[in-house]
Amino acid sequence: MALEAIEYSDDIQNLLLSRGHDKLAHHPNKYLICDEERRSLKEVSPSTYIPIISLEELGGRSRPVAIEKLKKACKEHGFFQVANHGVSEALMGDMMEIAEEYFDMPLEDEVHLCTNDYRKRTRVCTRFCNTSNKDVHMHWRDYLRHPCYPIEYHIDSWPNNPSSYRYIAAKYATAMRGVTLKLLGGISESLGLARDYIENALGEQNQTMQINCYPPCPKPELTPLALAAHTDPNCLTLVQDNGVSGLQIMKDGTWLDIPPLHEAFFVHIGDQLQVISNGEYKSLVHRAMTNSVKRRMSIPTFYGPSLDAVIKPASSLASANVHGPLYVPFTYRRFLDHFYSIKLYTTTLQQFEVANCTK
Ligand SMILES: O=C(O)CCC(=O)C(=O)O
Numbered sequence: 471m472a473l474e475a476i477e478y479s480d481d482i483q484n485l486l487l488s489r490g491h492d493k494l495a496h497h498p499n500k501y502l503i504c505d506e507e508r509r510s511l512k513e514v515s516p517s518t519y520i521p522i523i524s525l526e527e528l529g530g531r532s533r534p535v536a537i538e539k540l541k542k543a544c545k546e547h548g549f550f551q552v553a554n555h556g557v558s559e560a561l562m563g564d565m566m567e568i569a570e571e572y573f574d575m576p577l578e579d580e581v582h583l584c585t586n587d588y589r590k591r592t593r594v595c596t597r598f599c600n601t602s603n604k605d606v607h608m609h610w611r612d613y614l615r616h617p618c619y620p621i622e623y624h625i626d627s628w629p630n631n632p633s634s635y636r637y638i639a640a641k642y643a644t645a646m647r648g649v650t651l652k653l654l655g656g657i658s659e660s661l662g663l664a665r666d667y668i669e670n671a672l673g674e675q676n677q678t679m680q681i682n683c684y685p686p687c688p689k690p691e692l693t694p695l696a697l698a699a700h701t702d703p704n705c706l707t708l709v710q711d712n713g714v715s716g717l718q719i720m721k722d723g724t725w726l727d728i729p730p731l732h733e734a735f736f737v738h739i740g741d742q743l744q745v746i747s748n749g750e751y752k753s754l755v756h757r758a759m760t761n762s763v764k765r766r767m768s769i770p771t772f773y774g775p776s777l778d779a780v781i782k783p784a785s786s787l788a789s790a791n792v793h794g795p796l797y798v799p800f801t802y803r804r805f806l807d808h809f810y811s812i813k814l815y816t817t818t819l820q821q822f823e824v825a826n827c828t829k
């Protein structure tokens with residue numbers, strides 16, 4: 471689909487859930503979900519075991535043991551929690567507080583950031599994707615999103631309100647980059663690659679911070695999904711939440727509830743790591759549920775390639791596989807264009823599978 475075709479004039483300000491009431495009354499059909507999604511909501515199991523990776527352990531003499539743990543977590547689960555990560559409780563608290571404040575502000579100050587155009591890298595939005603199909607259902611979520619690396623390059627595009635937003639978000643983004651790079655170093659080694667392999671494979675790199683705001687939903691039976699099932703298109707995602715549950719992940723064909731984590735970050739694998747690892751590690755299918763009582767907030771840090779980086783399976787992993795490379799090389803820009811143009815957000819990778827490209 472031509473990208474030009476995806477501009478359309480939904481009144482995004484009217485659709486933002488957090489800025490006004492009764493979206494269900496005004497847009498009764500927009501939030502309905504399909505039968506298949508509705509069926510899957512009934513088959514959810516209670517919370518699951520979440521492997522713990524200690525960043526202290528990864529940086530110390532027990533690194534080889536920690537790398538083995540990391541390998542098992544990535545291979546068998548696709549997710550883990552990172553503890554002893556060095557991001558202070560105070561900074562995590564300040565970031566969540568300013569995030570909550572942001573979504574309590576009147577919209578007037580932020581109108582200039584509201585857009586559904588995914589190419590605007592700093593934006594306030596409510597749609598998951600920018601498809602031209604207006605019938606795609608909406609999610610019970612608003613979000614603010616902005617790039618964070620290099621900070622000096624992007625900070626002027628960030629919200630200026632609340633007045634300490636930029637200061638706190640910059641401190642947080644810097645700390646999160648440190649944690650992510652340490653994890654990526656460990657993950658590289660867990661695949662038998664040089665410690666800086668993945669970092670280098672991401673080119674100039676891209677770090678994006680997102681603040682998801684899921685307001686209480688008056689009719690969760692009508693619109694149970696706050697965010698539909700998807701895999702993240704980036705490489706690795708680290709999530710902080712505000713202590714309200716709602717995240718679910720798919721493991722071995724079953725949906726599982728993930729409880730809120732205190733002081734730890736929930737980390738999971740994205741599509742680019744699946745490609746670089748040549749399918750050794752799989753990106754995690756996940757979604758979020760609505761809640762009729764409490765507002766849920768989450769702050770994912772998405773770490774991935776720069777738009778021009780060419781992503782492909784690591785050659786040592788491709789040659790170790792009887793099938794060779796499982797994915798064709800692509801630029802991240804091309805990948806994202808495809809990701810934002812499809813309706814089923816769990817299938818982006820299929821387009822880039824060698825098996826599908828040589829037919
Ligand atoms: O809210 C969450 O915990 C997950 C959010 C998410 O999956 C996303 O923003 O991509």
Ligand SMILES: [Fe+2]
Binds near residue numbers: 700701702756
């Ligand atoms: Fe996600």
